[in-house]
Structures are given as C-alpha cells and as structure tokens.
Amino acid sequence: MDWMTLAGVYLLCIFYAVAEVIICVLGIAGNGLVIWIAGIKVKKSVVSTWYLSLAVSDFIFCSTLPFIVVYVVNKDWPFAFFMCKFRYFMLWLNMYSSIFLLVIISVDRCVLLMFPVWARNKRTIRKATVIVVLAWIIAAVCSTPSAVFRDIRHSTYKQQTTCIHKYSYMKNYIATVTCRFVSSFLIPFLIIFICYVLIIRKLFNQRVRYKKPLKIMTVLIFAFLICWLPFHTVLLIKVHKKYVSITIQHFSFILVSANSCLNPFLYAFMGKDVKEQLDKVNMGNVVTQMGAIELSLIQILYCMRSSCILHRHLC
Template sequence: MKVSGINSTHPDNSSAQCKFNEDFKFILLPVSYALVFVIGLALNATALYVIVFRTKRWKPSTIYMFNLSMCDTLYILTLPFLIFYYADENDWPFSEPLCKLIRFLFYANLYGSILFLCCISLHRFIGICYPVRSLNWVTARRARLVSLAVWACVLLCQAPVLYFSRTRDVNTERICYDTTSPELFDDFLVYSSVVSVLMFALPFMVVMVCYGLMVRKLLESGGGSESGAEGETGGLTSQRSKQKSVKMIIIVLAAFMLCFLPFHLTRSLYYSFRYLKQVNPKQISCSLLEASSVAYKVTRPLASANSCVDPILYFLAGQDARSNLTKKSKLPSPKATSVNRCLTSRL
C-alpha cells in the first residue's frame, strides 16, 4: 500500500524533517509530460523530416536547428518513463542506471537547447549586424564544428548528473531523485549553481545583448540589407530577412522567459531555502520551503515545454522551412536562385 504525499516527509529533504503535501504533482507532471510528449514528438519529427529529407542545401542555421531538434527528441523519448513514475506516485519500478540516464537527458536537453538557441541567435546577429563579414565568418563547416563543441560541452558538464542521480527505497516506494540523495545535496548545490551560471545566465546575457543590437540595427534605415544589393530581389530578400529576424527574436525570448527563466529562478530559491534549512532550521520555515518546492515543481513542465517551442522557431523563422515542407516540383529560375543564394547564404 502506497504512502500518501499528505503529511509525509519530503523525500528530497529528509534531514530537515519538513512534511509536504505533494499530491498535486501526481496529476500535474504526468498530464503535462504527456502533452509535451505528444506535441513535441509530432513537431520535432516533422522538423527532422523536413531538414533531413526535404532540405537539399544545409545552411548554418539548418545545422543548428537539426542539432536542436535531435536534442529535444532524445529527451522526449524518455518522457513515458517519467509519466509512469509520477502517475504511480513516486514509485520507480525501473533500474537505477535508467533513472540516472533519464535525469541526465533532461538536463542535457535543457542546457543543450539553451546553447543551441544561443548559437542561432549569434548566427543571426552576425548576419544582420555584419552582413558582409558574415559571408566569411559564418559557414556550414564552422557551424558543424560549433555544434560538436556544444555537444561536447553539454555532455561534459552534465556528466556529474550520472553520479548525483540515484534511487532509494523510502517506505514502500523507490524514489528516483531529480536532484540527489540528501547526504550529497551540499555538493550537488555547488555543482548546480556553477552549471546554472555557465550554461544559463551567461548564454541568456549573450542572447539579450545580441537582440538589443539586432533591434537597433533593424530599426535603422536599410538595417539588415546587404551592402551594395540593388533591385527588387535584393529589397524583397532584405525585407524577408528582417521579418524572420523579428520572429526569431520573439520566439527565442519567449522560450527563455517562459521556459528557462522561471525554472531556474524557482529552482535556485528552492535549493537555497533547502540548504539554509539544513544549516539553521529556525531560519527558514517549513511553509516557506514547501512554497518554494511547489513553485519549482510547477515550473518543471515549463522547462520541458521548450521541446515544443523549438520546432516552432524552425517553422516560423527558419530558412524556407514551410516551403520545404509543401514544395513539389516547382523550382525558381536559375538566375533568381543564384541571386537569392548570394544574398541569403549568411542567414
């Protein structure tokens, strides 16, 4: 017989002896993860299909979007395990290595998405603010090298999750910790804080600076157009570039503000209160600790929802994504194709 979450000692905070009511998460998390699984899998599968089978020429932005979609898809495929785990009220029926793998893939997706969105933002920033130089700076080969570097960074920085994540039998249930066991929490807090600064705060600052400069450039007369471009084709290309840049700014900022920022803020508050509660139990009340824990768990589905937002970025702001999805046999004239490729290769 399962132990109810009502008035039970919180499994992640047993040393503080605070009793939390967490029954809400047994509905919230399975339902939200199921929605992310269905919607995210459909969107990312479509994006990967368009990129792999319908896109003949991979631009740097295409390479970044392919890696972003792969990152999201790997995480989405782990969601059925979490759906079963939370629907069964924190009773992990699988092995500890699988628990470690699933927690690892969650954070790998989270920070991989952040870094690839940062790469996409930097790429578009260079194309808009330095259009001539970008022809030499931004190439498909360099985009591949940057993508490899991002994957290496993510795998290296998230490898400690494989150590910290573990299972433990509590009463009649087996817990798969989303943080770590209580005795390792102090070390995990240091690790998590460093990762949050390096892989969220810094990329977020870079994105904000890039977008501020891009907006200023786009507001200027002729901003975002290629130097020396003339004629109607060049004007249309410049206008389309501006429109895609504006869409990208809106979508990426929405991803950061709705998915990443609330998750990191609430998680930081919860971890901080939990640490202070362990150091000085009288300094932090159990009600405050519980409120921070609830806020953190409510924002976890938002962090997962970035797997649904990322493909939208490709279809709304990607290079010819919608036309690649629906194109049949109609091809542009050779002359127009040549001009367009010269003017849009940096985007």
C-alpha cells in the same frame, strides 16, 4: 492526509501527466518534422545544421518525458539503477545542448546581420558542424554530475523506490546548482538578449521595417525567460533548504518541457526553406494549428505569423 488533500494530490498528478503527454506528443511530432525537413528535404546549410541539431536535442528530451511521468504518477521508480542515472544525465544533456544551440543560433543571426560580408566568407557547413559537436561535448561534460550524484533509495516502510540526488557534502550540491544556473540560464540569457538588442538596433539604423521582427524576437526572449527562470528559481530555493510546493515544482518543469516543443515553431518553422517544404507537403495548416496549441501551454499571447525572420537575412 485527509481526503481533500489526497484528492488535490491526485488531481495534480493527473494535470501534470496530461500536460507532459501533450508536450511529449507535440514535441516529438514538431521536432521530428524539423529533423525530416532539415536533414533530408532542405539543402544542407549552416542554418539547417543549427535547426537539425536543436531538433535532435529537443526530440530526445521529449522522448524521455514518459519516464518522469511514470515516476511522478506512481511515486515509485520502477526502472533499473542504470536508468536512474541515465535518465537524469539525458535530461540535463538535452537541456544544456538545447540552450547552447539557442545561443549559437542567436549569435549566428547577429553576426550575419552585423558583418554580412565576413559571414558570407567565413560561415561554412564544416565550421557549423564543428561548433555543434563542441556544444554537445560541453553539454555532456556539464551533465556528468547529474549521473554521478544520482542513486536509488529503497524504503521498506513506504514500500517504494526513489531516484534521488545524493551528494556527500552539501557544498557540492550548492556548487552544482549554482553552476547550472550560471551556465545554463544566466549567461545564455544575457547573450541571447544582447544579440537581439544589437539586431534590432541595426535594423532601426538601416531604416528597415522592424515591427514584425521586433515582435518575433520579443517572443523568443520571453519564451526563453518564462520557460527557464521558474525552473532555476525553484532549484535555487531548494538548495537553501526552503520549502517549495510540489505544485510549483511540477509547473516549473512543465514550462521547461514546453520549451522543447515550442522551439520548432519559434525557430525552424519561421525559416523560408522550411516553410516552402511544408507548403509542398501541405503541412502549413497543420503546423499552424500545432503551434497555436503549444503557445497556449505557456500563455504567450503573441500572434505568430508565418513570416520569415528578418526577411532573407536570417533565414
């Protein structure tokens, strides 16, 4: 490499590290605040159960980001063999659980608006807890291949250790990546999209003022699409042995990471009970400023107003 190339790689590493550190700090702060409010301050409900579990998932994910930052900056895996497997298992566990919970929240909102009487009688905290536990179990099962097929490789020539995926057969790797794309992006996105289309149609038919909910739900859909589509696109390209620049790979993972610190502001902090608790502890302005910083990370140019989603129906 010439010095220009080395300088470019160095700047890329700095940009990636700084971006992930910012996301880590904002994600831990935002999700930690949601955990405190939804778990302690707010009266337990079905909605608070969703938000609490989503916040726990995103909090754990953001807490593990420093491992990746150290790995990328040093170009060397300084941790133990167990941590190689554990880190990537936790990475996918929290990705899956977070995505599944976003789907659950979308379906719950849709059912609550489409079938209000049935939802009032059937939606219980106990059932919500069971659904959350099942979502985590399924997420753990889906994440297992990430741990099973992870290994450490030592290079005496380069004097470095790498944490790599190691499949005996290429077809196993292709099957894993394809299943991940279908189960953690394609199907969840379709479900979320359909749910919000049904919600908008219902509001329109009832002649409810829907401009503000429409903007919010558009942001939710596009945030999911923007954060996850590049990541899965990169994986699908790589599985066919096509070259993907390291810059694009880093940027796609930054978007995925950003989703975990955006969720508290896209979901929890829009809720009526959560906003009331924030006002009590004078945190409203802080949350607004943090939300503005996080939204700018992925250049979503929508104005996120402090209004309750679909008014009292979906809070």
